[in-house]
Amino acid sequence: MQNPDIQPALIERLKDRCSDVFAVIDDAWNAPAIEQLYETTPAAYVFLQAEGPDRNADPETNCPRQRVTFVYAVHLVVNGEQFRDVAHRVREALFGWGPTEQHLPMANRGGERMAGGRSPLGGLYIEYQQRWSVDTWLRNNNPSA
Secondary structure, X not given: OOOOOOHHHHHHHHHHHHOOOOOXXXXXXXOOOHHHOXXXXXXXXXXXXXXXXXXXXXXXXXXXXXXXXXXXEEEEEEEHHHHHHHHHHHHHHHOOOOOOOOOOOOEEEEEEEEEEXXXXXXXXXXXXXXXXXXXXXXXXXXXXO
């Protein structure tokens, strides 16, 4: 079975399209401790938030393929004044992007403000998560296994 997770490709897409906007674009596992989170901004940290069967698919299928949805979060840490421009650039980079031939184009699933206020370093900041989904198929290339 091929790995349908596109997180590394999503990070590369953001680096390709938004490196002039962000000081950091990385996997969320590499994010600094909360005390240092605001030292290097704007930043985008990406992680797989959820995966599951397509709403209309039968998850109990015995077929060698099943449609699934992967939901990724792009956690933005930005100065409050930069938020709208930075969030828009991420939307431009990801909306409609088809990561591979096996994936449908990315779809925006909305977003949510996670935190905001004054950073320990001074100045206003916003933490915001944009959510993006992509549908693909799990394929068992060896159904007899």
